[in-house]
Amino acid sequence: MTHMSSFGPPRYSGARQTLRGVNFICNAPQAQAVSLIGDFNGWNPDANPMRQQPDGAWLIMVELRHGHHRYAFWVDGQLTLDPRAQGITRNDQGQRVSLVPVS
């Protein structure tokens, strides 16, 4: 997952409405099914299934609005943190989840 947040004073409402494509990559070559879950899809494992690449990693691009989003990978039914995430926080159930900033 890659992203870059830049300080552009200030983040006005126009920027807040901008959708930005963000790639998420989950390295789980042995997994049967992987999906992206987060605030942006109601933590629904069916909303954003990821596609396995020839190298075994799972990939998805989603469009996210400006701001900070909580997310995790749903790997064969298990919530899994993104080891490359820029931040960590907790979801409403108190589970540790990953953080992505979108500028």
Place this chain on the structure above:
Amino acid sequence: MKHISTAATNKSDKAAREVPASLIHPVVIYPFRQPADYSDLTALYDLVARLNADRARYARPVTVLDRKTHFAMEGNQAFRDFRHQTVAKHSDVLDAWCVDTCQMWYTGLGHAWEHGHSHDVYWLLPGDFNYGTPIGQQVLSRLNDLPEIIQELDQDFCVGEITTDHSNPKQLIDTYGTFAMLYNWFPAEAREIRQMTERPRSEFFAIRHAFLGEVLRDRWYAYEQTLVILLKAVLGKKKISRFSVGDLSDLPHGRESLAAAMQEVERTERVLRSFWRERNQHNRTWPVEYRALATQSSDIRRTAFTLLENLLK
């Protein structure tokens, strides 16, 4: 109450919630020792100037300047010019006699808190980092994420984590000193803290108004404030986030020396001893437990000294 709307894609999105308007209060800690080269501070105050220009989102920044720094430099024209033409232009300067950096934090955060409101967020910006380098510029571009995470995700405390290699003195001190001490005095809380961050003494953080108020009103320990705040956060079941701000280093002030490293380990030990005693002194058996933990703590300190002596040669 005025409201602002944050990013959203659907109703379940946390960021979709209407959140009360809140201001971010930047608090800059001016370096205790004035660097000869102003490029790092110039880069920092370029950011401060932009914050100061955006009053819809930011309160007037505050700079805490130790009087000892001021008097050491008052005969220096470059310092006087920088203070008046840059620092004072873009921030309110709080001149304070401080025994150490933690007292500078206390002065700045306390002042900002007194001028803040219940939905506000306070953002600490340490001045003695290499912001003028290309990497430093990248880091500066990410620091604003810390208070924004608190606002957008309704957090109480967001700690910024700098990236260092394993042989960096900060890393070594935390590995063999800070966490070892924490696991001794507060094992359950230490596990919780380490789930969130590897930098429990980070100088980069943002904190919500109510939580800062709690921390300020409680006894303010003399050392390692971030560690104390993290402990209070875990014990008080506050919402904590961690965000990586990149690869930064302290300006060369001798912090890498063995003596300085041991001073930090000893300070950590002292604050954890005080904190533990304060929380447990109501138990009749506390002296017995304390004595056992203190013995172990001394062993940990001696081991840390041996390891740091070998590693920081």
